[in-house]
Amino acid sequence: MIQNFLSSWDLFHLSYLAGWLISFLLSMIGVLVVARDQIFIGAAVSQASTLGIALTMWATGVFALDRFPWFRSDVSLSVMAVVFSVVAASITGRGDEAGGESHEAITGWVFLLSASLSILIVSHSPHGLEEIHRLLSSSIIGATAADVWIFSMLSVLTVSLLIPLYRKILLFALDPSMAAAIGMKITVWNLITSAWLGLVIGLSIRASGMLYTFGCLVLPALVAKNLCRKVRSMFFVAPAVAVGTSAIGFLLANYYDYPPGQMNVALFCLGLMMAWMFRRLREAGGG
Amino acid sequence: MEKDDLVVRMEGLSVAYGNRTVLEDVNLHVRTGEFWFFLGRNGVGKTTLLKALLGMLQPQQGQILLHSEFTDRNLIGFVPQRCDLNPTLPTTVNEFVLLGLAGIRTNKREAFERLCWVLEKMKLEEMKDKNYWSLSGGQRQRALVARALIRRPKFLIVDEPTKDLDLTSANALMESLTDLNRKESLTILFVTHDLTLAAHFATHIALFLEGRVQAGPCHTILNQENLEEAYGVPVSIWQEPSGALNVRINGRAGGTGGLR
Numbered sequence: 215m216i217q218n219f220l221s222s223w224d225l226f227h228l229s230y231l232a233g234w235l236i237s238f239l240l241s242m243i244g245v246l247v248v249a250r251d252q253i254f255i256g257a258a259v260s261q262a263s264t265l266g267i268a269l270t271m272w273a274t275g276v277f278a279l280d281r282f283p284w285f286r287s288d289v290s291l292s293v294m295a296v297v298f299s300v301v302a303a304s305i306t307g308r309g310d311e312a313g314g315e316s317h318e319a320i321t322g323w324v325f326l327l328s329a330s331l332s333i334l335i336v337s338h339s340p341h342g343l344e345e346i347h348r349l350l351s352s353s354i355i356g357a358t359a360a361d362v363w364i365f366s367m368l369s370v371l372t373v374s375l376l377i378p379l380y381r382k383i384l385l386f387a388l389d390p391s392m393a394a395a396i397g398m399k400i401t402v403w404n405l406i407t408s409a410w411l412g413l414v415i416g417l418s419i420r421a422s423g424m425l426y427t428f429g430c431l432v433l434p435a436l437v438a439k440n441l442c443r444k445v446r447s448m449f450f451v452a453p454a455v456a457v458g459t460s461a462i463g464f465l466l467a468n469y470y471d472y473p474p475g476q477m478n479v480a481l482f483c484l485g486l487m488m489a490w491m492f493r494r495l496r497e498a499g500g501g
Numbered sequence: 502m503e504k505d506d507l508v509v510r511m512e513g514l515s516v517a518y519g520n521r522t523v524l525e526d527v528n529l530h531v532r533t534g535e536f537w538f539f540l541g542r543n544g545v546g547k548t549t550l551l552k553a554l555l556g557m558l559q560p561q562q563g564q565i566l567l568h569s570e571f572t573d574r575n576l577i578g579f580v581p582q583r584c585d586l587n588p589t590l591p592t593t594v595n596e597f598v599l600l601g602l603a604g605i606r607t608n609k610r611e612a613f614e615r616l617c618w619v620l621e622k623m624k625l626e627e628m629k630d631k632n633y634w635s636l637s638g639g640q641r642q643r644a645l646v647a648r649a650l651i652r653r654p655k656f657l658i659v660d661e662p663t664k665d666l667d668l669t670s671a672n673a674l675m676e677s678l679t680d681l682n683r684k685e686s687l688t689i690l691f692v693t694h695d696l697t698l699a700a701h702f703a704t705h706i707a708l709f710l711e712g713r714v715q716a717g718p719c720h721t722i723l724n725q726e727n728l729e730e731a732y733g734v735p736v737s738i739w740q741e742p743s744g745a746l747n748v749r750i751n752g753r754a755g756g757t758g759g760l761r
Contacts, residue, residue, distance in 0.1 A: 381603040395579035
């Protein structure tokens with residue numbers, strides 16, 4: 215199996231590297247999403263990013279924007295994916311407002327609106343519909359060297375922000391009222407974290423599709439939550455679970471000729487089930 | 502504001518939510534080592550005034566002046582009414598308390614020393630490796646106070662910490678706070694609707710009436726007329742020969758502790 219995987223390296227190494235980097239990066243950010251108990255945000259933001267792509271494809275066709283080189287390139291799709299996911303993350307990242315709509319309701323609205331519109335907009339364009347279906351079902355086979363570079367940079371940046379700001383980030387995620395009381399500007403923090411989440415999800419959607427992006431965002435962090443005794447450890451365990459599982463996922467997908475994105479997400483889900491059992495056993499043992 | 506030992510000065514302060522004015526013309530001077538109680542019925546604006554003090558709500562009129570050593574807020578500790586922590590997260594008491602150091606530069610050794618000091622003060626040493634959510638209500642409340650105290654504050658603001666506690670846990674918490682106030686000269690601002698606690702522990706009281714605040718030393722504010730106006734029920738209040746203050750609301754005996 216390993217020999218088989220190694221022989222596929224020349225052809226698919228960019229996809230493997232991009233897949234591991236995406237899983238590493240998203241799983242770290244996912245710890246914050248899970249800590250804030252805002253898991254559904256990941257799905258809504260991913261879906262909004264797909265809407266951005268669908269809208270760009272539609273506008274390019276209707277207004278003949280492909281006259282301009284920028285609209286012919288993939289960059290326009292990536293930029294719109296990021297813009298839409300940043301906007302969605304900002305809308306869904308806000309807390310409940312007394313007397314207003316609940317955070318879950320807003321998140322649900324963003325998800326459903328994006329899911330329906332992204333299909334409606336491209337439904338009369340065979341190529342567009344195919345592209346949206348490809349994004350929704352996830353495929354990391356087409357990852358490029360640029361993707362590998364972008365996700366490497368984002369990973370380094372995320373780690374180098376996380377280390378010095380660890381306590382502030384954690385306090386903001388876990389107890390925003392206390393964070394506000396010690397002088398942290400919660401609105402600014404909300405804005406920055408939403409923008410970062412939107413940026414990473416938007417770029418990841420273009421490279422790997424919705425299923426893989428959402429899976430990497432929440433599942434490794436949930437596995438870590440069940441395995442760890444401290445939130446701090448989750449920041450180490452979640453990326454380790456993400457990269458380790460996706461390595462096995464790529465190996466199996468390559469050997470049995472299955473789609474790698476789906477294989478990885480299925481393995482994450484299996485891992486989460488095992489983590490639940492581990493937690494139950496630990497609690498039963500008084501640990 | 503650099504004048505003598507003033508910690509906070511509120512001058513002609515009005516606070517509002519939108520167009521609804523909650524408090525008007527509040528004047529309050531808090532000095533080092535005082536133990537203030539914000540006292541009044543639920544919904545009269547105690548927490549609103551706290552929010553204004555913490556900069557979470559802009560005053561409609563007037564001003565709040567903090568001593569210059571408190572302007573970066575590192576020396577202010579805050580214990581919220583409830584903790585927003587996600588209950589499904591794995592968090593040990595140690596980790597929870599250390600969160601209080603957010604925004605304060607410490608090395609590992611200093612952080613550890615502060616942790617040991619605060620766990621001892623709050624009698625949490627034996628629970629330090631336990632999950633925060635496995636603690637009793639009283640222990641959790643002490644952990645919340647510990648998280649504020651690890652910042653080594655000189656001014657501690659506590660919002661209704663005894664609200665859901667049984668008498669024993671509430672007393673244990675109050676004893677710890679009194680100890681800090683007396684021995685470390687910690688200035689404390691304590692929000693509660695519990696009159697008996699104020700009779701036991703306050704040096705100063707801000708009594709919240711409908712839209713206004715009467716503030717001053719405990720013995721001048723805690724009188725029958727003020728309390729009946731604030732609570733809307735008959736109140737008896739008298740001083741024991743020992744100096745202890747006693748309060749009775751509708752036949753329920755209140756404080757028997759010393760009025761300091």
